[in-house]
Amino acid sequence: MRIIAGKHRGRILAEFRGEDIRPTSDRVKESLFQILTPRLLGARVLDLFCGSGALGLEALSRGAKYAVFNDISRDSLAVCKKNLAVLKEEGELHALDYSACLMSVSGAFDLIFSDPPYKADLTADILRLVAERGLLKAGGLVVCESEREERAPQGWEVFDFRSYGRTKITMFQRCEE
Numbered sequence: 001m002r003i004i005a006g007k008h009r010g011r012i013l014a015e016f017r018g019e020d021i022r023p024t025s026d027r028v029k030e031s032l033f034q035i036l037t038p039r040l041l042g043a044r045v046l047d048l049f050c051g052s053g054a055l056g057l058e059a060l061s062r063g064a065k066y067a068v069f070n071d072i073s074r075d076s077l078a079v080c081k082k083n084l085a086v087l088k089e090e091g092e093l094h095a096l097d098y099s100a101c102l103m104s105v106s107g108a109f110d111l112i113f114s115d116p117p118y119k120a121d122l123t124a125d126i127l128r129l130v131a132e133r134g135l136l137k138a139g140g141l142v143v144c145e146s147e148r149e150e151r152a153p154q155g156w157e158v159f160d161f162r163s164y165g166r167t168k169i170t171m172f173q174r175c176e177e
Contacts, residue, residue: 001013001015001023001026001052001054002026003057003058003061003087004026004029004030004033004058005030005033005058005061005062006058006060006061006062006063007061008057008060008061008087008089009061011061011086011087013052013053013054013057013083013086014052014079014082014083014086015052015079023051023052023054024054024055024115024145024167025164025167027164028145028164028167028169029054029055029058031162031164032143032162032169033058033059033062035160035162035171036059036111036141036143037062039110039111039139039141040059040062040063040064040111041063041064042063042064042065043059043063043064043065043066043109043110043111044064044065044066044067044068044107044108044109044110044111044137045059045060045064045066045067045068045109045110045111045112045113046067046068046070046105046109046111046112046113046135047059047067047068047069047070047113048070048098048101048102048112048113048114048115048116048126049070049071049098049113049114049115049116049117050069050070050071050076050077050080050113051071051073051076051079051080051115052076052079052080052083053069053079053080053083053084053091054083055113055115055143056068056069056080056091056113057083057084057087057089059111059113060087060089060091061087064110064111066091066092067089067091067092068091068092068093068094068105068109069084069091069092069093069094070093070094070095070096070098070101071095072095072096072097072098073095074095077093077095080093081093098114098116098122098126099125099129102126102129102130102133102135103129103133105135107135108134108135108136108137108140109135109136109137109140110137110139110140110141111140111141111142111143112130112135112136112140112141112142112143113143113145114126114142114143114144114145115144115145116146118146118147123144123146123150123170124153126142126144127142127153127155127156127172128153130142131155131156131174136173136174138174139173140173140174141159141171141172141173142171142172142173143169143170143171143172144169144170144171144172145167145168145169146168146170147166147167147168148168149161149163149168149170150168150170150172152172155174155175156172156173156174156175157172157173157174157175158170158171158172159171159172159173
């Protein structure tokens, strides 16, 4: 696993290995960040199920200003912290369940990455919490990775959808009032 582009292009990231670990492939990351690049300069991002931190770190490499990393696994956070140190980047780290994280973070984000375990089916609840807490800036996106195309709940619309074999990326934005 590596950083695809930006100031840390080509840097290899430490990974946490395990049966439940499913890092986002370089192919998916490259395609996703080609779409997101115009939104990254100075962005504030939340990597909600960060694992090694690959998505948040890619965003920082490409110009994001600030990143919050969250994972319930302390082993994953240790790897994320190691990757931040190697890249000489700073980030806010939380070892919380996704809902506790969304209830405790403050301020709004330009991008929120959500890559939970595929079988968890958490997208609707995550979008509900993001909306209730006002965690997404106007024009911001929640980027969800899953095994299927996700439907937009009330108050949300699909900004973009991409399929990469088993991996599906659905990007949501708030509906304009």
